Amino acid sequence: MCSFGHDEQTAAGVQTDDQRGVLGLKSGLDALRSSPEFRGPVESLGDHDPTEHLAVIHESQAERLAAVVPFMRQGIERGERCLYIVNDRSESDLIEAMERGGIDVDAVLESGALTFRTVEDTYLRTGTFDPDDMLEYYADAIEAATAEYAGLRISAETTWILDEGTSLEKFMEYESRVNELFDGEDCIALCQYDRDVIPAEIICDVVRTHPHLVYDGAVCHNFYYTPPAEFFRPDSPDREVDRMLGTLHERTTAKVERNETIDALEESNDQLQRFAYIASHDLQEPLRMVSSYLQLLERNYRNELDADARDYIDFAVGGADRMREMIDDLLEFSRIDTGETTLEPVDCEGVIDTVLTDHQVQIEESGATIETGTLPTVEGDRTQLEQLFANLVGNAIKYRGNEPPEIEIDATERDGYWQLSVSDDGIGIDPEFTDQIFDVFNRLHTETEYSGTGIGLALCRKIATNHGGEIWVDTEPGEGSTFSVTLPRARHAD
Structure with a gap:
């Protein structure tokens, strides 16, 4: 649970500004990119102007929370003050989602790291919306936050703009000016717009006044964004036409070039996969022949061979x-790449039962204790899921410490998917190598320490990707590892 208050964060060794980098859009994108709630894609900054102002345009509660929860959680973890401006009935829903996302809301509220404010406390504190007053409010909030915290992180709901008496022209002017206020400050904001409630003409203006947008599970550079200096110019319609036509031409050219590149890469990838399969298959018989003849040589001429010769034969057979x-x-990896992934409802408890039965000998020899929680039905390919969990359970047994391993298999429901985890108390992994272990043939140990080919976890990542999910590990040397994979909920479970 993320339960740090401000003082606790400093004592716990939370990164300094120099280590972490100045608060800005990059950190907000990183929060979404690395979050299990938000499933991407997240467009990188590139040469785009990194104004610290995001907007999430959502059509469901799940879409909204998938962006907001990791955004706020990152601010808490970085030692920032998080300000959330809520509508009347949304605070309890948000708190529940934040707690599901690992945030100890009571603790951060008590410490002051998280603050809830109402629309009446902020946008309408003078009785009606006044852009100058709200900009002054945010300027004061930034000054107060940066005096004590690493920065200010804001998320605000906006359906209040539909209330009678609010000037939409003033609000859009304010939205543009906020970009200038945040420029150069340790401050970042995520505004929320409900597309089912807010009229389309307002959404159009929202798009034009926000440099970066979150929509339908993707973070996008907004090429429709119009800087404030242009948005309010008398000749803005002419400039908007130039911008739109230029954008259409540039994106069409880029799309054609991208599609040509994708076609070439797909053809190359197909050829490589076929080569890997055929080469691997054709290598099997020569290897069997080499091994068999070496064993015959050792058996038939054993009395004529000295100890060194017998060792050489053993080395060759082992190789x-x-x-x-x-x-x-x-070959197994190639089949996952070239075969068809058929998704259907799969009972994960049945999958784990099969895996544990197949590993019964290793479990008994190692003295392993395996505890399994209540596991869900997911939308998946049963054969592939059995391969995935066979690798994770097998690794948990293999990379154990001096004591019999204790392994836990459990599941947590997230918005629209399941997160299944395999935890152990084994030797753990240096965090420096947690990305490398999912690469083909990448091993952290010698053959004499732990046997293996270095393909198992690469196979797991390929299977997770085939299911539209992700796999990652949380680990420390000597403290064990927890491998987590996200899988889609079964359709009939909705």
Whole structure:
């Protein structure tokens, strides 16, 4: 749980500004990119002007919370003050979602790291909306926050703009001017717009006045954005036509070039996959022959061979066997790439039962204790899921410490998907290598320490990707590891 208050964060060694980088849009994008709630894609900054002002245009509660929760959680973890401006009935829903996302809301509210304010306390504090007054409010809030915290992080709901008496022209002017206020400050904001409630003409202006947009599970550079200096100019219609025509031409050209590149890459990838499969398959027989003849040589001429010669034969046979194991795993990896993934409702408890039955010998030999929580039905390919969890359970047993391993398998429901985790108390992994372990043939240990080919976790990532999910590990050396994978909920469970 994220339960740090401001003082606790400093004592716990939360990164300094120099280590973390100045608060800005990049951190907001990183929060969404690395979050299990938000499933991307997230467009990188590139050469785009990184104004610290995001807007999420949502059509459901799940879409809204998938962006807001990781955005606020990152601010709490970085030691920032988080300000959330709520409508009358949304605070309890938000708190529940934040707690599901690992935030100890009571603790951060008590510490002051998280503050809720109403629309009446902020946008309408003078009785009607006044852009100058609201900009002054935010300027004061930035000054107060940066005096004690690493920065100010804001998220605000906006359906109040539909209330009678609010000038929409003033509000859009304010939205443009906010970009100038936040420029150069340790401040970032995420505004929320409900597309089912706010009229389309207002959404159009929202698009024009926000440099970066979150919509339908994607973070986009907004090429429709119009800087304030242009938005309010008398000749803005002519300039908007130039912008729109230029954008259409540029994006059409880029799309054609991208599609040509994708076609070439897909053809190349298909050829490589076919080559890997055929080469791996054709290598099996020569390897079997090498191994068999070496064993015949050792058996038929054993009395004529000295100890060194017998060792050499053992080394050669062992090498051939390891090569055959690598080829078998590579063939399995190629089948995942070239085969069809058929998604249907799969009972994960049945999958784990099969995996544990297949690993019964290893479980008994290691003295492993395996606890399984209530597991869901997901939309998946049963064979692939059995391969995935067979690798995770097998690794949890293999990379154990001196004591019999204790392994837990559990699941947590998220917005629209399930997160399944396999936790162990084994040797753990240096965080420096947590990304590398999912690459093909990348091993952190020698063959004499732990046997293996280095393909298992790469296979797990490929299976997770085939299911539209992700896989990652939380670990520390000597403290064990937790591998988590996200899988889609079964359709019939909705």
